[in-house]
Amino acid sequence: AQKITQTQPGMFVQEKEAVTLDCTYDTSDPSYGLFWYKQPSSGEMIFLIYQGSYDQQNATEGRYSLNFQKARKSANLVISASQLGDSAMYFCAMREGRGGATNKLIFGTGTLLAVQP
């Protein structure tokens, strides 16, 4: 079964508008972490934001915020005031367990975001 599901293969957004990228996850472990990464065409993976399963508040990092709905097992990324440089592939990832040394990151299939001027 898919652990991480990103149902949007691609999204368009107008510059300066907000966009939500969907991510749902599946785990029976009560302790887990959720990550969002940005991958531009150069290929590097850029860490954006992290949400721990026990965190009481939704994570925010500048223009990025994570809409964490624990009961629905969703962790959507919201990008506010989109910029042309936000055009990239976005991956949601999950790490089960308490972040032990070998706990691995499992990635979703990604969403390609295109910001239009």
Added chain:
Amino acid sequence: GAVVSQHPSRVICKSGTSVKIECRSLDFQATTMFWYRQFPKQSLMLMATSNEGSKATYEQGVEKDKFLINHASLTLSTLTVTSAHPEDSSFYICSARGRRGARETQYFGPGTRLLVL
């Protein structure tokens, strides 16, 4: 600046040759390194997890004799693709986990594009 480096960034080789990719953590000690593979327009697939000084743990379906991983020090891991074939052409990304300051962190390298002719 970058905290994880990979070398080379691109490599083209003939079928049957072996290729070594280095992954270095630049300003922290990486207790664990992860090697991922990414085909065009696809997600990152974990190949193996390695801890310093011990044998790597490979994911199901990944041939350990073909993809040799050595994690000889806390700052260096290598992936050797032995007897490479065209189907091994891919984007290989390493990720290093360890303590950087007071926090445990995980960063990705910039990736290595391998083309086997």
